[in-house]
Amino acid sequence: KAGVTQTPRYLIKTRGQQVTLSCSPISGHRSVSWYQQTPGQGLQFLFEYFSETQRNKGNFPGRFSGRQFSNSRSEMNVSTLELGDSALYLCASSFRSGTGQNEQFFGPGTRLTVL
Amino acid sequence: AQSVTQLDSQVPVFEEAPVELRCNYSSSVSVYLFWYVQYPNQGLQLLLKYLSGSTLVKGINGFEAEFNKSQTSFHLRKPSVHISDTAEYFCAVSDRSSASKIIFGSGTRLSIRP
Numbered sequence: 001k002a003g004v005t006q007t008p009r010y011l012i013k014t015r016g017q018q019v020t021l022s023c024s025p026i027s028g029h030r031s032v033s034w035y036q037q038t039p040g041q042g043l044q045f046l047f048e049y050f051s052e053t054q055r056n057k058g059n060f061p062g063r064f065s066g067r068q069f070s071n072s073r074s075e076m077n078v079s080t081l082e083l084g085d086s087a088l089y090l091c092a093s094s095f096r097s098g099t100g101q102n103e104q105f106f107g108p109g110t111r112l113t114v115l
Numbered sequence: 116a117q118s119v120t121q122l123d124s125q126v127p128v129f130e131e132a133p134v135e136l137r138c139n140y141s142s143s144v145s146v147y148l149f150w151y152v153q154y155p156n157q158g159l160q161l162l163l164k165y166l167s168g169s170t171l172v173k174g175i176n177g178f179e180a181e182f183n184k185s186q187t188s189f190h191l192r193k194p195s196v197h198i199s200d201t202a203e204y205f206c207a208v209s210d211r212s213s214a215s216k217i218i219f220g221s222g223t224r225l226s227i228r229p
Contacts, residue, residue, distance in 0.1 A: 004158070033215055043205065043219035056216045090158055094215065104217070106151075106158035 002027065004093050004107035012113045018079040021110045025072050025093030031055075032074040033104060034066060037088040046089075049074050050096075078112075086114045117142040117208045119220035127226045128196055136191040136223045138206030148189045149207040149217065150180055159205065165189065176200070201227045 005024045013019050025032050033056075034046040045058040049068035068074045072093075078085055088111050092104040122137040140148065147166055151159040163174025170182040180191045189206060206220040 031215060033217075035217075035219075042221045045216050045218070048215045050215075058216070092159075102215075103161055103164075104215070106160070108156070108158045 004091055004105055006089075006091050006107040006110050008110060009108065010111050010113075012115060013081050014115050015081055015083060017081050018077065019081060019112060021076045021078075021089055021091075021112070023074045023076070023091030023093070023107060025074070025091075026105055029093040029095050029105075030072050031094045031096060031102075031104075032068055032072065033092045033094075034074070034076050035090040035092065036060075037090060037109070038084075038086070043090070046076070081114045083114050085112065087112060117144075117146060117210060117218045119206050119208050119218055121206050121220035121223050123223050124221065125224045125226065127228060129228050130198055131195050133194050134192065134196050134200075134225065136204050136206075136225065138189045138191065138220060140187050140189060140206070140208045142187075142208060142210070145211045146208045147211060148180075148182060149209070150174065150178070150189075150191050151205045151207060151219075152176075153203045153205065153222075155202075162191070162204070196225070196227050198227050198229065200225060 007022045031050040033048040037043045048056040052068045063079045066076045088109045090109045091107045094102045094104045096102045118141045120139045128134045149164045150162040163172045165172045165182045173179045203222045207217045209217045
């Protein structure tokens with residue numbers, strides 16, 4: 001069974017631009033969560049989508065948005081990029097939403113560098 | 116709101132020695148507890164999790180952790196480490212009512228010396 005895939009793996013953008021990251025969950029998984037990992041702030045929850053609906057949201061500005069398609073693939077968008085948005089963005093998928101019995105499987109991440 | 120404190124940012128250990136990575140959490144509600152490992156340039160892999168029941172949880176790669184409710188701790192242990200255990204380890208917690216939202220600690224970098 002293929003794991004969680006994220007594209008692209010590396011991305012370089014300049015301040016003010018916008019970026020879209022993609023996540024394909026494990027086949028059959030309907031929940032996708034996004035996390036931001038930085039040296040200063042560590043791993044922080046961005047949001048979770050389940051059946052095309054946002055179920056949970058972290059404490060990030062509105063420049064960070066996401067969506068999920070009917071095939072469970074998810075995209076994350078960051079508009080008006082700032083230097084502080086440079087991070088590893090991790091996507092995790094799970095079969096269901098909202099239970100600890102429901103293991104999240106993480107992808108390798110997309111490393112975004114903002115210049 | 117939940118929070119997780121990993122008391123050691125780095126832990127150096129000799130190969131075949133035992134190791135304990137410390138984790139304390141804070142929460143006003145019942146939680147699930149996790150330990151994840153991250154190898155260089157990779158995503159996170161679940162080592163083990165505590166949901167309920169026995170307070171001693173066994174995970175992959177010979178790791179185990181003990182849930183201590185009175186001390187709000189969930190320390191990770193391994194009796195004998197290997198060079199391949201070199202990685203960053205994250206303790207994490209989630210609210211049982213919103214279990215997809217995981218709150219992570221700041222991580223502990225485990226370095227194994229031959």
